[in-house]
Amino acid sequence: MEAFNHRLVIFLFASAILIKALEANIAVFDEVWQKRAEEAKKAANEAYNPDPENVAKDFNRRIHEDSETNSTRRNLRKARKGGPCLATNPIDRCWRCRTDWATDRKRLAGCALGFGRRTTGGKDGKLYVVTNPSDSDTVNPQPGTLRYAVIQPYPLWIIFAHDMVIRLSQELMMTDNKTIDARGANVRICNGAQITIQFVKNVIIHGLHIHDIQPGNGGMIRDSVDHFGYRTRSDGDGISIYGSTNIWIDHLSMSKCYDGLIDAIQASTAITISNCHFTNHNEVMLFGGSDSYSGDEKMQITVAFNHFGRGLTQRMPRCRWGFIHVVNNDYTHWLMYAIGGSQHPTIISQGNRFIAPHNPACKEVTKRDYAPESVWKSWNWRSEGDLLLNGAFFVQSGSPFTTRMNKKDVIKAKPGTFVTRLTRFAGSLDCVPNKPC
Numbered sequence: 001m002e003a004f005n006h007r008l009v010i011f012l013f014a015s016a017i018l019i020k021a022l023e024a025n026i027a028v029f030d031e032v033w034q035k036r037a038e039e040a041k042k043a044a045n046e047a048y049n050p051d052p053e054n055v056a057k058d059f060n061r062r063i064h065e066d067s068e069t070n071s072t073r074r075n076l077r078k079a080r081k082g083g084p085c086l087a088t089n090p091i092d093r094c095w096r097c098r099t100d101w102a103t104d105r106k107r108l109a110g111c112a113l114g115f116g117r118r119t120t121g122g123k124d125g126k127l128y129v130v131t132n133p134s135d136s137d138t139v140n141p142q143p144g145t146l147r148y149a150v151i152q153p154y155p156l157w158i159i160f161a162h163d164m165v166i167r168l169s170q171e172l173m174m175t176d177n178k179t180i181d182a183r184g185a186n187v188r189i190c191n192g193a194q195i196t197i198q199f200v201k202n203v204i205i206h207g208l209h210i211h212d213i214q215p216g217n218g219g220m221i222r223d224s225v226d227h228f229g230y231r232t233r234s235d236g237d238g239i240s241i242y243g244s245t246n247i248w249i250d251h252l253s254m255s256k257c258y259d260g261l262i263d264a265i266q267a268s269t270a271i272t273i274s275n276c277h278f279t280n281h282n283e284v285m286l287f288g289g290s291d292s293y294s295g296d297e298k299m300q301i302t303v304a305f306n307h308f309g310r311g312l313t314q315r316m317p318r319c320r321w322g323f324i325h326v327v328n329n330d331y332t333h334w335l336m337y338a339i340g341g342s343q344h345p346t347i348i349s350q351g352n353r354f355i356a357p358h359n360p361a362c363k364e365v366t367k368r369d370y371a372p373e374s375v376w377k378s379w380n381w382r383s384e385g386d387l388l389l390n391g392a393f394f395v396q397s398g399s400p401f402t403t404r405m406n407k408k409d410v411i412k413a414k415p416g417t418f419v420t421r422l423t424r425f426a427g428s429l430d431c432v433p434n435k436p437c
């Protein structure tokens, strides 16, 4: 009897941990995961900028400087030998018109702007070439596979030997200091499980096609060379960012996932999502998963130069708690609304183009949940220089963004009328070595 009780106590204790961790798909929140969670929290505190307006300002200044210096002309000249190149925004202009992108891939590591600008990914590591698209063993992945590459305990710059379709049989568990760089190959992550960036620092994901992602069944999955464990069913997001810091997602083409295309939750911060092309999906991006999780106050995310295209419904993004800078994106399609949220996030929308759908009931860009106007009127949701078309309107609240900024430093994002040009090359690019991309 005593032994039974003893076992019962252990069982109750274990299931308490289990329940707490279930949300994170970690079935057993063992010492390894506990340590990672602690380190992730520390990294978020370090990366969090107590003065986010300054980061937004800096971003705007860069866009402005860039467009003032004839740089398109300059880049056209530079690229003439290898063919035409029209780098149309300051992130792309950092690398796209160079003919040596294939031999100088790590140049990309210095190109991020916005809150994720310090992301360097696998810059300090070797190149790793993925040659094998299979994913048959999630506990002992074969060398040459993407799963093998992303769990190595040192920085790696991961590239692909040729075009490939990768169906992940379970979540792909990323580790610190990795770049997944699909330039030069058509790489599709599809019809399988998601990419998971959980309690991780410093990841660049560039140039992939990600579509038709399904929930993973869960099971034994290796998450580093010296640790694996049982994970519960995964959500079926395209990319799930959980308690992670310094993440840059650039030039992805994403569509039709089971849950969100990109979710960032549990105090993830220092993130930039840029130059992506999103299509055919309901709930596009979720920033902050719970109204009761105040840890998401640390969340700082830049959403820039993306094209929110055909077949999208809502959440571009849907925000809670954090500070979100939405700048120079092209919103050509939505069925319900574009930008929404609850629990007083700060949303600074600058120089975007919003084209409302024909449905007269869905002309509003914004949507606020779970709060009466008397409450949300103090949330800082601001629109500056946005181009609002076909009856689109942005309901602002809170106080003007600029009043808290040093006037001398206020250089605006490019106006919304420039957006088609700035986002012309959104999505995965077809890059050929020795030519501008």
Ligand SMILES: *[C@@H]1O[C@H](CO)[C@@H](O)[C@H](O)[C@H]1NC(C)=O
Binding pocket: 068, 069, 070
């Ligand atoms: C831009 O280019 C034109 C023609 O090449 C030149 O006359 C002008 O001074 C340039 N402007 C700047 C800001 O460099």
Ligand SMILES: *[C@@H]1O[C@H](CO)[C@@H](O)[C@H](O)[C@H]1NC(C)=O
Binding pocket: 124, 153, 154, 155, 176, 177, 202
């Ligand atoms: C990742 O890079 C940082 C900065 O170079 C380094 O301090 C850290 O130890 C690296 N982590 C791993 C797991 O390689």
